[in-house]
Amino acid sequence: MPLHPEIAKVLASLPAPPPGPLDPVAMRAGEEAIVPPPEERLPLPSVEDVTAQTLVGDVTVRVYTPTDSTAYGVLVYFHGGAFFLGSLDTHDHVARSLAKETGLKVVSVDYRRAPEAAFPAGLDDCYGVVRWVAEHGQSLGWDGETLAIAGDSSGGTFAAAVAALAHDDGFDRITHQVLYYPSLDLDFDEDRYASLRENAIGHGLETAALKPFNAFYLESGADPADPRVSPIKRANLTGLPKALVVTGEFDPLRDEGELYAARLRDAGVDARVSRYAGAGHGFVQHFSWIPEYHHVFEETAAFLGRR
Structure with a gap:
């Protein structure tokens, strides 16, 4: 099918990006400016910011409690944003929907971002919070069973890398990993994956933008040949947690996500791919208000065994 008409309408309404190099401060401010106020967000019994004391230092996390209960499975969520954008607030609606649909307590991680923080600071924060959850589960009401990790785009990179570090x-x-249109290969040679050419322009994220958008991270010391940076380059995927890899039909990163799932299966890991028709990159963050894309949260719940 073609690009979803609602997505096409939104993309057509966007102004052209300003000329010149990317400005992280201005771009972050632009993102934050369109975040709805708390009173307009999906209500949950409890949403609170707390400090996770990890081996790499204190990390702010936002904890979403889906129901009034005494014990919960936990999902640790890493927001996307090309390693320099995104925040607890820009992805608050994603975390809320995950909590509501899965019934899990969601812990969203305010990890350090490039270019201010050099690699592997953000990754260390994400992994540190996962370990903190396991070590302080009693205070969170963790049931000691489900401990899932999830991330979108660069957050999916972190989720895959955290799963490998933990192993x-x-x-x-860690019982499950959920990767929403993950960036798994930061070598952006257009000949590496057909989707980099097929979906190069006109669908939101464009292939030509991959290098400049990820430059802050790569210039901070992240080497694309390092499996912590490009998880698809990990030689042995045996023993990793079961995986749900969600891709978009018109995403330049589609093929690397689907190849990673295939490699997981070849290594004996329970891994499944769900490709969303008519969707480009970022649809979980930007277009989950469209009913067929909001289904991704229900699918995640089913994968985690909560539906």
């Missing part, structure tokens, strides 16, 4: 450390508490 290598012998930390086996």
Whole structure:
């Protein structure tokens, strides 16, 4: 099918980006300016910001409690934004929907971003919070069973990398990984994946924008050849948590996500792909108000065994 008409309408209404190099401060301010006020957000019994004391320092997290209960499975969520954009607030609606649909307590991570923080600061924060959840589960009401991780775009990069770091450390508490249109190969050679050419222009994220948008992260010391940066380059995927990889039909990153899922399956990991027709990159963050794309939260719940 073609690009969803509602997405096409929104994209057609956007102004052309300003000329010159990307300005992280201005771009962040632009994102934050369109975040709805708290009273207009999906209500939940409790949403609170707390400090996770991790081995790499204090990390602010936002904890979403979906119901009044005494015990919960936990989902740790890493927002996207090309490693320099995104925040607890810009992705607050995603975390709220995840909590409501899955019934899990969601812990959203305010990790350090490039260019202010050099690699691997953000990744260390994400992994540190996952370990903090397991070590302080009683205070969160964790049931000791489900401990899932999820992320969109660059947050999906972090989720895949955290799963691998945990495995290598012998930390086996992560039960699921959910990767929404993840960026898994930061070598942006257009010949690497057909989708980089097929979906190069006209669908939101464009292939030519991948290098400049990720430059802040790569210039901070992130090497695309490092599996912590490009998880698809990890040689052995055996033993990683079961995975749901969500892709968009018109996303330049579509094929690397689907290849990663295939490699997981080849390594004996329960991994499934769900490709959303008519969708481009970022549809979970930007277009989950469209009913067929809001379904991604219900699908996530089913994958996590909560529906």
